Amino acid sequence: MIGSLVATAFWAMVPAYVPNNAAVLAGGGRPIDGGREWRGARLLGDGKTWRGTAVGTLVGVALALALNRLNDPASAALGVDLPTFALPAAVALAFGAMCGDIGASFLKRRSGRERGAAFPGLDQLDFVVGALAAVAVVDTDWALATFTPAVLAAVLVMTPVLHVVTNVGAYLLGLKDEPW
Numbered sequence: 020m021i022g023s024l025v026a027t028a029f030w031a032m033v034p035a036y037v038p039n040n041a042a043v044l045a046g047g048g049r050p051i052d053g054g055r056e057w058r059g060a061r062l063l064g065d066g067k068t069w070r071g072t073a074v075g076t077l078v079g080v081a082l083a084l085a086l087n088r089l090n091d092p093a094s095a096a097l098g099v100d101l102p103t104f105a106l107p108a109a110v111a112l113a114f115g116a117m118c119g120d121i122g123a124s125f126l127k128r129r130s131g132r133e134r135g136a137a138f139p140g141l142d143q144l145d146f147v148v149g150a151l152a153a154v155a156v157v158d159t160d161w162a163l164a165t166f167t168p169a170v171l172a173a174v175l176v177m178t179p180v181l182h183v184v185t186n187v188g189a190y191l192l193g194l195k196d197e198p199w
């Protein structure tokens with residue numbers, strides 16, 4: 020029961036989890052805010068770039084389509100009816116995750132936090148809120164069928180744990196400047 024909830028939650032969120040990590044590897048180039056400031060601080064900061072956002076989104080969508088191909092064997096192996104991703108839902112999950120992270124940077128700059136500063140709570144859940152909000156708008160029926168209250172609870176418990184583990188791992192591997 021718990022196992023199938025976690026499996027469903029993880030499967031459904033992979034297209035939202037991976038974009039931010041792909042952006043870390045692909046980031047660089049022109050910042051989205053073009054260097055502009057607002058009220059004495061950068062609008063978003065140098066950590067939010069066009070390239071990171073585009074590559075992150077594409078990687079998330081590609082992963083969703085790859086998961087669709089693996090759905091049957093994975094569902095059979097786990098004894099769970101794993102969700103499949105229609106293209107609009109895949110785009111919403113991936114791009115929504117990137118937008119949630121961008122929104123968090125906007126809030127960080129407004130609260131005087133420099134690029135790279137931690138914002139506990141927001142850092143771990145910004146992309147989840149962005150992904151779920153976007154997919155709820157773009158594919159409401161799919162979102163409601165997939166993210167039942169129990170699956171949603173699993174997502175909210177599991178995501179911060181996964182976020183901490185992947186970011187500390189990326190930091191230890193030298194891929195990321197901060198462990199958050």
Ligand code: CTP
Nearest residue numbers: 042043046047066067068071072124134135136
């Ligand atoms: N990145 C990017 N574009 C994005 C998100 C991330 O290019 N939309 C890249 C940047 O190189 C960024 C790195 O991934 O520095 C790490 O992402 P994140 O921790 O979200 O950014 P920070 O640099 O910590 O900046 P902020 O304080 O605004 O979160």
Ligand code: MG
Nearest residue numbers: 135136197199
């Ligand atoms: Mg950071």
Ligand code: K
Nearest residue numbers: 120123142199
């Ligand atoms: K972030």
